[in-house]
Amino acid sequence: MNQVALTGLVQIDLPERTLRYCDGGFFEFGGEAFRSRDDTFGTIGSLQAMSEGVGDVVPALQMTLLPAGDAAAADLSKPGHQTSRVRFWIAEFDPATGVIGSAEVMFDGQIDQTILTVGKGTKTLDVSVVSLAERLFEGNIGNTLNPTWHKSVWPGETGHDNATGLSKPVAWGVESPRVGTTGRGSYNDGSGPVGARDLRAY
16 A cells, blocks of 8 residues: 655745755755755744735735744845745655655745844744735835836936935936025125025025
């Protein structure tokens, strides 16, 4: 009698590296090795059941990773990790050989956000994973107001590079309204009191 066992596989395609997890030991799938632990991101601590989406809410699930104690916070949670692809499989394997016979994709999504929590002797990374349908809700509002998007349209143009810390960002090429203060007085040219100056609108 042939026996078949099941295992869970997870792959997270980060910009700088790819994480491949299984729920115990190690497996080879698709020519790649899936292990139960990563040197930096540690192990999977928990995986919540996926919730279905209704209306403008997309299907989502929560995954908690237990990073290595010496892992740097800057390596674990980066803005660039958002929208990284995450896939989950349930695979059948032969218990005698450990060879995976077939695997079914259970969820194909992307990272929505990560939250790193560091306490006394503890470190957890909560990863929110949503369906790829989330991209349908992205309005791309304000893309023209950041350097990366600006250069994707006009390569080599650096007009936005130093536009940081502005309270009211203005789209490139749009003239801003004149804002200033008006007052009375004259320049210190002998026609007025010393120290007086013209507070013109500018």
